[in-house]
Amino acid sequence: MDDSDESEISEMINSWLDANMEVFGEILEEWEENNYVQPFLDSKVNFQCNDCGKCCNFHDHWVWVYPYDMVRWLQKIDEEEKIPLFLSALFPVEDLDGISGYGLPSQREISERYDEMIRQNKKNPLVQKTLRAILSYLRKINPQFNPKSEFCIYYSPNLSGKSGHCLIYPYRPIQCRSYPYDYPQFTKFVIPGLEEKENTQDSPMCPEETYIGGSSINGVQISEEQLENVIIEKANYKTSAVIYDWSQESEEWNQIKETDLCDLLLQYFHKDILVLSREKRFFQDDSQEKNQKKKDANKTHIAGKRPIRKKR
Ligand code: SF4
Ligand code: SF4
Numbered sequence: 001m002d003d004s005d006e007s008e009i010s011e012m013i014n015s016w017l018d019a020n021m022e023v024f025g026e027i028l029e030e031w032e033e034n035n036y037v038q039p040f041l042d043s044k045v046n047f048q049c050n051d052c053g054k055c056c057n058f059h060d061h062w063v064w065v066y067p068y069d070m071v072r073w074l075q076k077i078d079e080e081e082k083i084p085l086f087l088s089a090l091f092p093v094e095d096l097d098g099i100s101g102y103g104l105p106s107q108r109e110i111s112e113r114y115d116e117m118i119r120q121n122k123k124n125p126l127v128q129k130t131l132r133a134i135l136s137y138l139r140k141i142n143p144q145f146n147p148k149s150e151f152c153i154y155y156s157p158n159l160s161g162k163s164g165h166c167l168i169y170p171y172r173p174i175q176c177r178s179y180p181y182d183y184p185q186f187t188k189f190v191i192p193g194l195e196e197k198e199n200t201q202d203s204p205m206c207p208e209e210t211y212i213g214g215s216s217i218n219g220v221q222i223s224e225e226q227l228e229n230v231i232i233e234k235a236n237y238k239t240s241a242v243i244y245d246w247s248q249e250s251e252e253w254n255q256i257k258e259t260d261l262c263d264l265l266l267q268y269f270h271k272d273i274l275v276l277s278r279e280k281r282f283f284q285d286d287s288q289e290k291n292q293k294k295k296d297a298n299k300t301h302i303a304g305k306r307p308i309r310k311k312r
Helices: 003-034 067-075 083-088 107-120 125-141 174-178 195-200 224-249 251-256 261-268 270-276 286-295
Strands: 037-039 091-094 100-103 187-189
Touching (some): 003 224, 003 261, 037 224, 067 083, 083 125, 083 261, 083 270, 125 261, 125 270, 187 224, 261 270
Antiparallel strands (some): 037 187
């Protein structure tokens, strides 16, 4: 790829992100002003994650990485060298309502998709090299990585402690941060017309014993910090629909819609990925990770779940 290709891709990605932020910023502001998401006030049940890891197993759901998550990652790119990996290893996904977005892949999905892409890119050794570098780096940082596993690529059964089993705990997407508090059993929408739909499907899949003091359907106590994550997560979710509509009409989008954003990100970050894949350790600075863990000390839950998926 020459310099002009690179700057063109950079422009496309930036234009996509700018447009997303424009839509997202307005929605989030509106949601906060109107307190659109509220916890159930009669909550009587505490929740405590028991680290079972089910929410990181993608056999029946995606973990979405919303535009806002991507923007947050990009904002930290100077301080965290793994951000190019987070962005390059995203997958295009779609929910049952036809809303398109990007998600984290399972170990099986990334292995199958990349094997296929490596075959298709016989004439493009750079793409092949980048894809192989991602796979080999994932295997290096996660010795339990298994091309048949349905677990998230960042799930490592060998980890323990506050980070659970998540290799990217300080950078995990908002959906992972807000689960299971993003469910209607715990919080509710107060936007007319949305509440009914949100309450009709899905239920938390955490084991019953994690809801201390009663059944999960009564709701749980929720801290301000958790509520903030829930608001962002739900706004993220709804923003995807708005962006989907916008993307059908936008002229800018027409220019880039033929190209998958995942492919663009992969091409754009290939140099960083190749450098990163030579690293031996996942976290370069343990003290940084510990500080982040302290900040996250009040967040006991690990990951999230969305309605049953379909691939596009
Ligand atoms: S918590 Fe970590 S391992 Fe689990 S789904 Fe989220 S990013 Fe993946
Ligand atoms: S959040 Fe729930 S499903 Fe996920 S690890 Fe904890 S208890 Fe298990």
